[in-house]
Amino acid sequence: MTDLPTSSYPALLVGLPVLMATISLFFKSRGNAVAGLIGCLLTGGLGIVSFAEVTQRGTLIHILGGWKPPLGILLRMDSLAALFIGITAVVGILISLYAWWYFSSRKVSDGKFTLFWSLWLFLWAGLNGLFLSNDLFNLYVTIEVITITAVALAVLSGRTVALFAGLRYLLAAITGSMAYLLGVALLYGSTGTLDLGLMGQALEPGATATFSLIIITLGLMIKKAAFPFHFWLPPAHSSALAPVSAILSALVVKGAFYIMLRLWTEVFGVSLSYAAGQLIGFTGAVAVIWGAWQALLQTNLKMLVAYSSISQMGYLLMAFPLLILAPGVASGSADWLAPAWTGMAYQVMAHAFAKSSLFLSAGIIVFALGHDRIESLRDLVAWKPMTAMAIGIAGVSLIGLPPSGGFMAKWMLLKGIFLSGQWWWAPAVLLGSLLTAGYVFMLLRLAFAPAREKIAFRPVPHILQVCALLLALGSFLIVLPSENLIQFLGGTESFGTGIESIMEGGVHGNE
Amino acid sequence: MSVVIDILMAILLIYLALRCMLAPELSKTIFTFFAFGLTLALAWIRLEAVDVAIAEAAIASGFMGVLLLDSLRDFSYALSKNPKNLELPENFTIKESNKSLLLPRLALGIGFVIFLLISMEATWKTPEGGGLTAVSEELLPQSGVEHPVTAVLLNFRAYDTWLEIGVILMGLLAIFAAGGVKNYRKPSMTAVDPLLRQVILFFIPVLFLFGAFLLYFGKTGPGGAFQAAVLWGSIGILFHLGGWPIFAMIPRKLRQFLLTMGLGSFLILGFLLMAAGGAMFEYPPAYAGILILIAETLAAISIAVALTAIYVYLTK
Amino acid sequence: MEMNSLLLILILFSSLVPGILILLLHERQVFMRSFLNLLGAVVKVGLVAWVFAGYYSGEEYVFIFGLAPDLTFALQVDHLGLLFAALSAVLWLVTTIYAIGYLEGGKHLRRFFAFFSLCVTASTGIALSGNVVTFFVFYEFLTLSTYPLVVHRGDDIAVEAGRTYLWYTIGGGTVLFLGVVGLFVVAGPVYFGQTEIIANLVAENELQLTILFFIMLTGLAVKAAIFPFHGWLPIAMVAPAPVSALLHAVAVVKAGAFGIVRLVYDVYGIDTSEQMNLLTPLAVFAAFTIIYGSLKALFQDDFKKVLAYSTISQLSYIALGVAITGVLSTTGAVVHLVHQGIMKITMFFAAGNVAETYGYKKISQLNGIGRRMPLTMGAFTIAAFGMIGLPPIAGFVSKWYLGLGAIEAESYWVVLVLLASSAMNAAYFLPIVYRAWFCEEGHEMVHRRRPGRFETPALLLIPVVLTGLFSLAAGVFAASANSPLSIAREIAERLYLYLP
C-alpha cells in the first residue's frame, strides 16, 4: 500500500485548520472572526481541491515522518475519505458563512462566541484527520479532538440546558471512546499493529477478535447515538447555537459512523457473522422508526430536527447487514453490494446537507422569534418564504422523494435489500419514510396555516436564509453527478481489503 | 514470589476502584482515587513502564487530584440551598422511582457479570501479536534519540503527539467555553500561611530543575516532555496556591504565545519539513536529535502553561 | 444534444422556468407574472404541437440522462404520452387564463402561479416519461407541487385538507416506490413499451410480479381515486376553482389513471396481464367505484362536491376500460382520459364562475342562474349532457366504445354498470340543469364581483366557453383524423397488433 502516490494534501488538510485556529486565537472579537472565517474558507477550499485531486489521481497517501506502518502512521485519502472530506468542506463552508453573519448580527461577538471560530477549526481538523486516518490509535486521538471541541461548541450558548446536555454528551462520548480504546488495546495485543490494513490481514478469528468487535462497535454506537444509545443526542443538538447544531448533526455524528464503517469493512472481516450484521441492521431499523416517531411528538423545532437525526442515522446502519455475506454466498454473485454501498454514501451526503439546512433554518426562526416552538411556524411561508422553502426542500430530501439525494439513498438501499433477498428491511425503510413525511409536513402544514396573532419578529439578515437554502438545494444537486460519484466510490485503487473488496466481494461472515 | 506481589497489587487495585465507586461520601471517593492512582503507578513500574508511571503519578493522579480536591470543596459549598436558573429541558421528566428497582438492578448486575466474564475470556485468550518491539529496536538508531518511548512519541508517532498537544489547548478552550472565562478573577494575596509560602518557594526551583532533568534525559531514559511539563505546570499551580497569581501577571499576548507555542512550532516544523520535500515530521536523521529536543522543550513549556491555565480557570 | 431531445427538455422547461422565475418576482409584479405564465403556456402548446407534427411524420423523440449506472432519466414520445401531453398543455393554457381572472387581487399569487407552473411541468413530465423510474419521479414531484395549491387559501380548513391530501398521496407514493424498486430489482430498468421484459419473466417470477403489480396498482389507485383510496378528492375541493379544475380534472387524478394505463399496457403488457389474471380485481374495484361515486354524488348539495364525486366515478371508467381486454374498450378508456378531462374542466370552470360572480356554492341556490349566465351554464349543460352520455357530445363517444368493448369481451355486467352509472349521472346532473334554466329565481341575486360587459369577467368566460366547445367538438368530429378518438383507436390497434 505504501507504493500509492504520496501527496501533501492529507497532511495539509489537518495542519491548515489547526494553524488557522491557532492564529485566530491571537485576535480579539472581530479579528478573531475574520481569521476564523478565512481559515474556514481556506480549509474548505483545500478540502474541495483535494477531493478533485483524488478523482484525478486515485488514492493519495502521506507517510507521516517517513515511517511506514506498522511503526509509523499513514494518512490515506481514498475515495471514501475524499467523499467525506468533500462533504465536510462544502457543508462546512456554508455553515461558516452562516455563522459569520449569525454572530456578527447578534452583536454578541465579544463574549464567548469568539471561541466558536477556533473550536470549529479544531473540530474541522479533527474531522479531516479522522477521515484520513489509517491507524486505530490515531483514530482515537482524532475522535477525542472531535468530542472535546464538539461538546465545547455545544455548551457555547451557556444555557443551563446546554450545560446539562453537554455534560451528558461528554460523559457518553468518553465512555464510548474508552470502550473503543479497550478494543484497540486487545487488537494491538493480538496483532502487533495498529494499521488498519495490516491488522485486517493479521487478525485471527477468536474470542479476542469477537470481543473487540463487540466493544468497539458498542463504543462507536454510543458516539454516533445509535439506538439504544441515542439518549444524549436530542438535548445536546437542540440546545446548541444554530450553526453548532448544524455542525454537530451534519458532520460530527458521521465521524463515529465512519470509523465503524472502516473497521467493519477493513479489519473485522474474520469475526463478522451474518447474525452480527442482522443485529446492527435491526438497531438501525428501530432507530429509523423510533426516531421519526419521537420527532412527530415534539413541540420544539430543534428537538424535532434532532430526533430526525437519530432516525436518519439509522438508515446508515441498515446498510450493514447487506454488506456481510451469508456463508454460502459466493463473492462475485452478490450484486447488491454496490447498491447498498452507494446508498449508504448517498444517505451520508443527503443527510449532511438536509440536516444542516434544517438546523440553520431553525436558527433563523429562533433568531427572529426568540424561541422555536413548532406552533410558531404558522404563516412562515408568508413572512419568511425562503426559510420555508429551505425547510421544505430539505424535508423532501429527508423523506426521500425524488429527485433528491435522499431518494437516491433510499432507492439504492431498497434495491440492495431486494437484491439480497433480505426483504424484511423494506417495511422499515418505507415506514421511516412515511413517518418522516409526517413530521416534515407537520412543519409545512403550519407554515402554510394562518397566524393566530400578529407575529413580531426581529429582522433576519437575508444571507442567513440564502445559506440555509443553498444547503437544502445541495441535497438535490448531489444527484446530478451521481453516475460519476458512484463510479468514483467504487473505482479508486485501494488496498485489497476495504472498499474495493466491498464492491467486489463483500465481507464474508464466518459461521 | 513476584507473582504473589502482582496478585496482591491486582487485588488492591480492584478493591480501591470498587471502594472509590461505592464510597458513600464524596471525600472518601476522592481520597481513595488518590490511592488508586498511586497504586496504578506502582503497577506501571511492575510492568517496566517507568515513563507511564511518572505520567500517571503526575497527571492522572497529581494534577487531576488537585482539580478534584478543589472541586470537592466547591461542591461542598452550601450553594445548593438556593438553586437558581434551574431551567430544565422539557423532556427531562423526573421519573418517580417508587416502583421496585430490584429487577432492573438484577438485570444490570447479571449483565455486568457476563460482560466481565466475556471480557476476561477475551483478554486471557489474546493471541501473541508480538508487538512492535522488534521494529522499534531496529529503527531506534535512526530516530535521533536513544530512549525508545521518546522515539515513538516524538519521532515515529509524532503526529499523535502533536494532536495531543493540540488536545490540551482545546481542553483549555473548552473550559473557557464551559463558562470559565468571564468569571476569572485575579486571586488576591489573601492570607496564605507564611510557612506554606516558604515551602512553596523551596519547592519551585527543585521542581524546575527536576523537570529540566526529565526533559533532557528523556532522550536517553524515562522522562520527556509530558512529565517535565507537568512538573513545570505544578510550579504555576504552586505559585497560585501561594497567592502569587503569576498566570495573570503574564501579559495577554505573551500568554497566548506561550499557550500556542508548542502546537504551533511543531506544526510549522512539520510544514517546513514538508516544504523541504519530505513528509510531515520527517526529520533529517542528522538533525533529528536537536530538532526533537527543541520541539520537546517548546511543547513542554506550552503544556506547563496550559496546565496552569486549566487549573487557574477551572478552580477560580 | 440533438434537436429532438432538446425539444422534450424544452417542453418541460417551458413551464419549469416560468415557475422558478415567478418565484423570484415580486408579489406586485402582476403583469410580468401573467406574461411569463401565458408565454410559457403558449410556448408549451406550440412545442407540443411541433412534436405532435414531427412524431406523425416519423421523427423519434428520446432523451436519456444516466443518473446511476442502471438508473436513467428518460423522456420519450409515443402516442399515449403525446395525447396526455397535448391535453395538459392545452388545458394549462386555458386554465392559466382562467386563473389570472379568477384570482385577480388575491394574496400570495406569486406562490400560486409558481407552483401552478411546476405542477404542469410534473404533469407533462408524467406524459413524456419513458420509463418507470422517470414516471415515478414526476409522479412524486406532482404531489409536492400541488400541495401548496391545495392549501392556498391558508385557512384551517384548507390546511387540514392539505394534510389529508398528503397522507393519501405520500402514502400512495411510498407504496408505489416499493413497487417500482421491486420491479427494478426483478426486471431491471423497464422502458415503457418493452412489455417483452415482463413477459419473459413471468414463468419464473409469477408470484413476485403479481405482488408487485398490485403494489404499484395500489400506489396509482390513490391518485386515480379508486375506492377505497378516493377519500382525499372531495376534501381537496377546498382549493380555488382553477386548481380544482386543472388538478382534479386533469393533472393529479389523470396522473393516476394514466399510470394505470401505462402499467397495464406498456409495462406488463395486455396479454401478460390477462394471462396472470391481474385485471379482474381491477375491473371489480373500478366498477364498484363508478357506482359508489355516482351514489355519493346524488346526495351532495355542494356544487363542487358533486363534481368531485362525479370525478371519482368517471375516472374509474378509464380503469374499467383498461381492465377489459379488447380494441374497443381500450379505445374507450384512452379516449375517456381526454374527454373526461375536457368535460370536467368545463364544469369546474362553470362552478367557479357561479361562485365567483354570485357567491353561490350550493346547488339549491342555482335556481334561474342560467338566465343570468347563459354562456357559462350553456357550456355546463353541454358538459353535463356529455357526462350522462348523450350524443353527439364527447362523453357519448367514450361510453359507447366502453360499452361495445364490454359486449365484445362478453362482460355483460359491465354494460349494466355503465347503464346504471349513466342513469345516476342523469339523476344528479339533470336537476342542476333544470334548476338553472327552468326554475324561477327565488331571491334577488347580488353580484359579488362586477362582471363588466358580459355575464362575468371575460377572463373567466372565455375559458369555459372554449372548453365547452371542445367537449362538443370532440364528440362531433370524433370520426375525423387526429381527433382524440382516432388517436386512441390507433393506440388500441397498435397494442393488439401482435396479439392472436
Added chain:
Amino acid sequence: METHQIYSLTSVVLFAIGIGGVIMAKHFLKKIIATIIMGGGVFLCFVSFAQRDALTFADPVPHALVITGIVVAVTSAAFALSLARRIHQLTGEKTFPDEK
C-alpha cells in the same frame, strides 16, 4: 500465571468497574472519576501487552500510546469537571435531574 496476564485480567475488571460507575453513580464527580478508572483499566491492558512483548526493552509503542491516552483522558475529564462545576454554580445541582 504470568505478570502480564494478571494485569490484563485486572485491566478489564477495572474497566468494568468504571463503566458500572459511569452508569450507576449519580454525583457528577463520581461519574468523572469513573471515566478515569475506566481509562486506567484500558491503559493497563495496553501496558500489560507491552510487557509481554518485551525483548531487550518492553514494547515502547503501547507506552507512548498510554502517555498520550492519559493526557487526552485527563483533559477530557478536566473539561467534564468544569462543566459539572459550572452547572453546580448555576443551579446547585450535583446530579442529572432524571437520575436523582
